[in-house]
Each structure stands twice: as C-alpha cells, then as structure tokens.
Amino acid sequence: MLKAQRKVYVPFRHAQFLLRPNAVSPSSPLDLIKLLKLSADTKTVKVGKTIHSHLIVTSQATENNIIEVNSLINFYAKVNQVSIAHNLFDRMPDRNVVSWSALMTGYLLNGFSLKVIRLLKDMISEGNVSPNEYIFAIAISSCCDRGRVEEGRQCHGLLLKTGFSFHNYVRNALVSMYSKCSIVQDAMGVWNEVPVNDIVAYNSILSRLVENGYLREGLEVLRSMVSESVKWDKVTFVNAFSLCASLKDLRLGLHVHGKMLTSDVECDAYVSSAIITMYGKCGKSLMARGVFDGLQSRNVVLWTAVMASYFQNGCFEEALNLFSKMEQENVKSNEFTYAVLLNACAGLSARRNGSLLHGHSEKSGFKHHVMVGNALINMYAKSGDIEAAKKVFSDMMHRDIITWNAMICGFSHHGLGKKALLVFQDMLAAEEHPNYVTFTGVLSACGHLGLVQEGFYYLHHLMKQFGVQPGLEHYTCIVSLLSKTGQLNEARNFMRTAPVKWDVVAWRTLLNACHVHQNYGLGRWVAEFVLEMDPNDVGTYTLLSNIYAKEKRWDGVVKVRKLMRDKKIKKEPGVSWIEIGNVTHIFTSEDNKHPDYGQTYQKVKELLAMIKPLGYTPDIGAVLHDVEDEQKEYYLSYHSEKLAIAYGLLKLPSEASILVIKNLRICDDCHSAVRLISKVTNRVIVVRDANRFHHFQDGRCSCLDYW
DNA sequence: GTAGGGTTAG
Numbered sequence: 001m002l003k004a005q006r007k008v009y010v011p012f013r014h015a016q017f018l019l020r021p022n023a024v025s026p027s028s029p030l031d032l033i034k035l036l037k038l039s040a041d042t043k044t045v046k047v048g049k050t051i052h053s054h055l056i057v058t059s060q061a062t063e064n065n066i067i068e069v070n071s072l073i074n075f076y077a078k079v080n081q082v083s084i085a086h087n088l089f090d091r092m093p094d095r096n097v098v099s100w101s102a103l104m105t106g107y108l109l110n111g112f113s114l115k116v117i118r119l120l121k122d123m124i125s126e127g128n129v130s131p132n133e134y135i136f137a138i139a140i141s142s143c144c145d146r147g148r149v150e151e152g153r154q155c156h157g158l159l160l161k162t163g164f165s166f167h168n169y170v171r172n173a174l175v176s177m178y179s180k181c182s183i184v185q186d187a188m189g190v191w192n193e194v195p196v197n198d199i200v201a202y203n204s205i206l207s208r209l210v211e212n213g214y215l216r217e218g219l220e221v222l223r224s225m226v227s228e229s230v231k232w233d234k235v236t237f238v239n240a241f242s243l244c245a246s247l248k249d250l251r252l253g254l255h256v257h258g259k260m261l262t263s264d265v266e267c268d269a270y271v272s273s274a275i276i277t278m279y280g281k282c283g284k285s286l287m288a289r290g291v292f293d294g295l296q297s298r299n300v301v302l303w304t305a306v307m308a309s310y311f312q313n314g315c316f317e318e319a320l321n322l323f324s325k326m327e328q329e330n331v332k333s334n335e336f337t338y339a340v341l342l343n344a345c346a347g348l349s350a351r352r353n354g355s356l357l358h359g360h361s362e363k364s365g366f367k368h369h370v371m372v373g374n375a376l377i378n379m380y381a382k383s384g385d386i387e388a389a390k391k392v393f394s395d396m397m398h399r400d401i402i403t404w405n406a407m408i409c410g411f412s413h414h415g416l417g418k419k420a421l422l423v424f425q426d427m428l429a430a431e432e433h434p435n436y437v438t439f440t441g442v443l444s445a446c447g448h449l450g451l452v453q454e455g456f457y458y459l460h461h462l463m464k465q466f467g468v469q470p471g472l473e474h475y476t477c478i479v480s481l482l483s484k485t486g487q488l489n490e491a492r493n494f495m496r497t498a499p500v501k502w503d504v505v506a507w508r509t510l511l512n513a514c515h516v517h518q519n520y521g522l523g524r525w526v527a528e529f530v531l532e533m534d535p536n537d538v539g540t541y542t543l544l545s546n547i548y549a550k551e552k553r554w555d556g557v558v559k560v561r562k563l564m565r566d567k568k569i570k571k572e573p574g575v576s577w578i579e580i581g582n583v584t585h586i587f588t589s590e591d592n593k594h595p596d597y598g599q600t601y602q603k604v605k606e607l608l609a610m611i612k613p614l615g616y617t618p619d620i621g622a623v624l625h626d627v628e629d630e631q632k633e634y635y636l637s638y639h640s641e642k643l644a645i646a647y648g649l650l651k652l653p654s655e656a657s658i659l660v661i662k663n664l665r666i667c668d669d670c671h672s673a674v675r676l677i678s679k680v681t682n683r684v685i686v687v688r689d690a691n692r693f694h695h696f697q698d699g700r701c702s703c704l705d706y707w
Numbered sequence: 708g709t710a711g712g713g714t715t716a717g
Contacts, residue, residue, distance in 0.1 A: 073708095134709050169711065173710080200710095272714080308715060334715080343717075375716075375717080
C-alpha cells in the first residue's frame with residue numbers, strides 16, 4: 001500500500017532556472033541537494049531529473065558524492081522510480097546508513113514490504129554498516145500489512161537486543177505496526193513502556209485506537225494528553241472528532257469543537273470534514289450542514305461528508321439534492337461520493353435514480369472501483385432488481401468482504417436462500433474470511449430454506465472456526481429458523497438458553513411465527529410480553545388483533561382497539577408506490593387522490609374476478625368484525641399494494657416485471673391475491689414490504705408463503 | 708541527505 005506523502009509548498013521560482021537550457025548554475029552542491037529534496041517531496045520529476053543530469057556532468061569523486069547519490073536515491077524512491085534508485089545504490093562504491101534507509105523507504109512507499117526486510121537482512125549480513133533508528137523504523141513500518149506481523153515481531157526482538165527500542169522513532173513505528181495489525185494489546189504495551197510527549201506518537205496511537213474501535217482506550221489517551229499538557233495539533237483534533245463520532249457523543253464533540261475554535265489550529269479540509277462527520281454521526285445533520293455552509297472552499301471530501309451526514313440521518317433526498325449543487329460548482333465526484341449517493345438511492349428504493357448514477361459513475365471512470373461496485377449491488381438489491389445486482393457482482397474485477405456480504409445479504413433479503421448459500425461457498429473458495437455480517441446473511445438464508453441442522457452447524461462450528469463471536473442478530477436468525485419450521489417450543493426454549501439479551505425484534509419474530517403457524521395461545525402470550533417491552537409497538541397490536549380475529553374473539557379485537565385508542569397509537573396507513581418512467585406513483589389505502597384512481601380501481605376489480613375461479617377468497621376475517629361482508633371485501637380490495645400493482649399492469653408493457661414498494665408488511669389477503677395475479681397475468685411481480693422482498697411468479701412467491 | 712500521525716462508505 002502506498003503511503004501518503006507529506007505535502008510541501010513548492011517555491012518553484014527557485015527551481016525554474018534549472019529547467020532553462022544553458023542555465024548558468026549559481027548553485028553550490030549543497031543548494032542542489034536541497035533542491036533535490038524539494039523535488040522529491042513535491043514529486044516534481046522533471047526538476048529532479050535535470051539536477052541528476054547536472055550532477056553527472058559536474059560531480060567529481062569527492063566526499064560529497066555519497067550525499068549526492070543518497071539524495072538521488074531518495075528522489076527516485078519518492079517519485080515511484082525505485083528501480084532507478086536501486087541501480088544507483090548498486091553502483092555505489094561506498095554506502096552509508098542513509099543510502100540503505102533511502103532505498104528501503106523507496107520500497108516501503110511502493111508497497112514492496114518483503115523487499116525492505118530482505119534489504120535489512122543484507123545489511124546485517126554485509127556488516128559494514130550498522131542499522132540505526134531510521135532503518136528499524138522503516139523495517140517495522142513495512143510489517144504493517146496484515147500477515148507481516150511475524151517479521152514485525154522478529155524486528156521487535158532484534159531491537160530489544162540492540163537497545164534501539166527506546167528510540168522515539170522506533171517506538172512510534174512499533175505502536176503503529178501493532179495497532180495497524182489490530183494487535184492493540186501489544187501496541188498499548190509498547191506505548192506504556194516509556195512515557196512520551198511526542199505529538200506524533202500520541203496522534204498515531206489515538207488514530208489506531210479509534211480506527212479499531214477501542215474507544216474507551218482512545219478516550220484515555222486523549223485524557224492523558226490533556227493531563228500532560230501536550231498541545232493538540234490539527235491531527236489531534238481530527239482524531240478527537242472521529243473519536244466523538246464513533247462514540248456518538250455530541251456533548252464531547254461540542255466540547256472539542258469549542259476547544260478547537262479557541263486554539264490557534266488552522267481549520268483545514270481534514271479538520272472540517274472530521275467536524276462535519278462528527279455532527280452527522282451524532283445525529284445532527286443540520287449542524288453538519290451549518291459547518292459546511294460556513295466554509296470558504298469545498299472539495300469533494302467535504303461535499304461527500306455532508307451528503308453522508310444527511311444519508312446517515314435518513315435524509316436521502318437532501319443527500320441526492322446536494323449532488324446537482326456539487327456538479328454546478330464543478331466539483332467532481334469520487335468513489336466515496338458515488339457510494340453515498342447510491343446508498344441514498346437504496347434508502348429510497350429509487351432504482352431509476354440509482355441506475356442513472358450507475359451510468360454516471362461509469363462515464364466518470366469508476367467502473368472498476370470496488371467501493372462503487374459494492375454500493376451498486378446494495379442499491380439494486382434494495383430497490384428490487386436482484387438480477388441487476390447479480391450482474392454488477394459478476395462483472396466486478398476485484399471484490400472485498402463487503403462485496404461478498406452485499407451479494408449474500410441481497411439474495412437472502414429477497415428470500416433466495418439457495419443463491420445466497422452458493423455465493424457463500426464461492427466466497428470461501430476465494431479464501432475471503434467471512435465476518436459478523438456475512439453470517440447474518442448466511443443464517444437468514446438457512447432460515448428461508450428451513451435448514452435447521454445447517455443453521456446450528458454454522459452457529460456453533462463455522463463461526464468459531466472463523467473467530468466470529470455470535471451476536472443478537474445471529475441468535476435471532478436461529479429463532480426465525482426454528483419458528484419457520486414450526487418448532488415454536490424449540491424456538492422458545494432456545495430463547496431461554498441462548499446467552500443474549502433479546503430485543504423486541506427477536507420476540508416479534510416468534511410472535512409472527514405463532515401467527516403464521518396458528519399457535520394463537522403462545523402468540524397472545526408473546527404479544528403481551530412484547531407490549532410490556534414496548535407499549536407503542538404498532539405491529540404487535542396489529543398482530544394481536546389479527547390473532548383475536550382469527551380466533552373470532554371479537555371482544556379481544558375490541559380490547560386491542562381500545563388499548564390503542566387509549567395510548568393514542570394510530571395504525572400507520574398503508575402506502576405503496578411504483579416507479580413508471582421517471583414518475584413515482586403513490587397509492588394509499590385511505591384516499592383516492594391518484595388521478596387514474598377510477599381506472600385503477602376498476603382494474604383491481606377485474607383482477608379479483610379473474611382469480612376467484614382459481615380459489616381466491618377474500619380473507620374477510622382479518623377485517624373489522626362489525627362491518628358487512630360486502631363492505632369487508634371492498635376494504636380489502638382497497639389495499640394500496642393491490643392498487644399499485646393494478647396500475648403497473650395498466651401502464652407497463654406486457655413483458656416488464658412489476659416492482660411495488662410498501663411501507664408496511666404485506667397482508668395475508670394481498671399475498672394470496674398477488675400470487676394468483678402473477679399467474680393469470682403471466683407477470684413477474686416483486687413487492688418489497690417493510691421486512692423483505694416477495695418475488696411472485698406463476699402463482700408462487702419466493703417466501704413460500706412464510707414471512 | 709534518511710520517518711512517523713489526519714478527511715468522505717459499508
């Protein structure tokens with residue numbers, strides 16, 4: 001991995017004369033060496049090469065020579081031409097420790113960490129020059145990649161023998177190495193050995209702690225900086241803001257912001273984006289926007305940070321609106337921008353908008369960026385087009401853990417368990433290590449397929465094998481798996497014994513199973529239990545009322561309705577929408593505001609008449625008991641998803657599949673109606689409800705009638 | 708003449 005170069009202001013006026021032909025050089029060799037360093041730091045290849053040719057012509061074999069060549073090695077190393085650097089190094093009659101360190105830095109910067117270690121070994125075996133603190137710091141830094149830890153430990157051992165481990169450079173490199181390799185205990189061990197007040201060391205460990213989620217320890221470090229009166233610099237503030245963001249601690253964030261405003265630290269783009277991100281993660285998108293609006297100049301990162309703040313707080317449209325503003329100001333998107341925008345589309349299930357951005361990103365040259373690919377998979381999967389998600393996945397040249405997770409969870413979300421498990425197998429074959437998220441997808445796929453044994457095998461063995469500690473989500477998947485296969489008592493027992501604190505979601509899973517499997521006794525018990533945990537859970541009231549209705553216990557239905565009235569809980573009205581062309585058509589169960597309402601309602605009636613001969617009977621038990629049967633049927637046909645689907649059938653070409661999105665869970669009646677509608681109209685109909693996707697085709701649904 | 712810390716996503 002390339003390391004970022006320090007940014008240096010370029011006083012080019014001083015360098016220009018060298019580029020003129022026939023320039024009479026007024027410089028002493030020392031000036032040239034300074035210029036060479038400058039061109040290395042600023043990566044101005046042309047200037048450096050000119051100096052090189054100048055030196056070839058003028059240099060004699062003097063004592064200066066070794067410094068000149070070292071500077072040249074440093075220059076070529078920094079401008080990513082490390083083979084030229086190595087050539088120069090090989091041709092040196094005498095080398096000193098700087099020659100070695102300059103070359104090693106070159107390999108380090110260009111990502112050839114093995115080469116760095118080999119050079120260290122060569123140096124030791126040649127024995128002319130002894131390694132110093134620079135050499136060790138570079139060698140240790142090269143062990144920062146995962147899988148290089150063992151070499152890092154060997155270097156550490158060597159250091160303890162030579163006594164260099166107390167040098168600041170080296171200690172910082174060790175701390176950095178261990179923490180980048182996620183061995184935070186060792187990093188803290190080194191850190192605690194000797195007290196320091198080197199700002200870089202503080203920043204280094206703080207950043208690593210935050211990055212790896214050791215937030216309590218991060219807070220400790222920040223406190224010790226205060227107690228030891230270490231003056232904070234820009235980087236400290238950036239780290240402190242990201243710590244507050246990770247902690248979602250607005251109070252601390254405000255405090256740090258105040259401290260920054262009263263300090264003399266310059267608020268550059270790094271600091272500003274850290275502040276914006278902090279406010280965003282603490283739930284204050286408007287404050288993030290306020291900081292953003294107050295900035296003099298805004299680069300892509302700042303735009304993306306403020307979009308992300310909106311996204312994280314559910315303001316998807318605001319995030320998307322900023323995109324056009326950014327374009328107006330001629331700021332180009334990068335892969336992060338596309339990721340945020342596509343995620344916002346996913347949040348809105350805005351497939352059309354998403355595919356426009358897809359085209360946009362490809363035109364801007366991001367076709368093969370992993371981050372963009374991941375966001376595209378997520379966007380297509382969440383907006384209903386799992387085929388398009390699969391296509392993006394298949395076309396990707398590089399994949400990371402997020403890619404695999406997005407595809408596995410996407411398939412699972414759509415109820416396509418077999419496909420999810422196939423991708424999981426491919427993932428293992430590709431030697432990618434599954435993580436926490438992977439197993440939520442895998443276990444829910446097992447749930448869709450009813451694979452109880454496999455589910456437990458994954459939970460008890462495979463997760464252990466990959467070092468993933470099972471959490472609430474995984475245990476909930478098991479509850480859902482047992483529930484789905486009708487083992488309600490086993491599910492309840494599992495909930496008694498599993499070592500987690502169950503939340504409302506898990507109990508609701510069991511409750512839903514009781515409803516589907518008609519175990520109304522247990523269902524009522526669970527519902528009461530859930531309502532004790534969360535007395536405002538609308539879904540549970542609805543299920544409980546449904547259970548009473550199925551039992552024909554109208555007193556119970558009345559009781560639930562009274563409870564809801566007393567608590568002023570209103571059932572959220574059902575809303576469904578469908579995108580046609582670039583217009584989103586919205587249907588609700590409570591109004592008839594759509595301009596084509598009459599025609600649409602007529603179509604629903606027609607469809608229901610078509611499916612009645614196939615065995616559809618309106619599930620009138622689910623509707624209020626005190627209404628006439630005819631009226632009940634009318635209520636049911638009013639359901640927003642029926643209207644939206646009918647509208648799609650009216651307006652879309654006959655081969656097009658229909659995607660409808662609904663805010664609530666689809667009801668029994670609509671589910672069986674849509675299954676049959678997919679058969680009589682010979683259409684693929686996809687409904688995304690509050691929980692998952694239902695793929696209706698040829699009279700069947702991908703959820704196998706369990707949801 | 709050689710090194711080390713920071714921004715935007717899941």
